[in-house]
Amino acid sequence: MRDRIGVAWKAWGVGPVFLLAYLMGSATAAPPVPTLAPSNTDAEEQVLVKIHARQFEPSKVTLHAGQKTRLVFQNQDAELHAFVPIGLFAGVSLNISGNGAPEFDHDGFKRVIIPSEGRAEILFVPERTGVYPFLCDMPGHEMRATIVVQ
Secondary structure (H helix, E strand, O other): OHHHHHHHHHHHHHHHHHHHHHHHHHHOOOOOOOOOOHHHHOOOEEEEEEEEOOEEEOOEEEEOOOOOEEEEEEEOOOOOEEEEEOOOOOOOOEEEEEOOEEEEEOOEEEEEEEOOOOEEEEEEOOOOOEEEEEEEOOOOOOEEEEEEEO
16 A cells, blocks of 8 residues: 555656646747738728719729728619629639628629618739729619729
């Protein structure tokens, strides 16, 4: 019995030493990797496009390549409208919020339908410079505008 108590005492006495050494060793380990990508901490540019009287206002929007951007569409009309981009979001990751109804196909983001007095926000980083047209493809709507990425 005495041998068992001695062994237990030694194990108990040595156990905390190993635990303390382990904890101290892990304190010098590499810092944890951040969960957000560096681009997520960059300042955000917000661009507002109003939809009024079956027109996009402004009709030409300028964005900056490599800049995190929140593109906001605000429908001020009493009817549904859509934002249909051509080429701008090819291969680009994005996040869509608001009360619009986004649609996707096998190529990615296709369009977002925005209800009356509704709003759609698209958060992304434009990667390629160029001129990108967009339109409303609702029947009878002849609404067109342009996004320029510099």
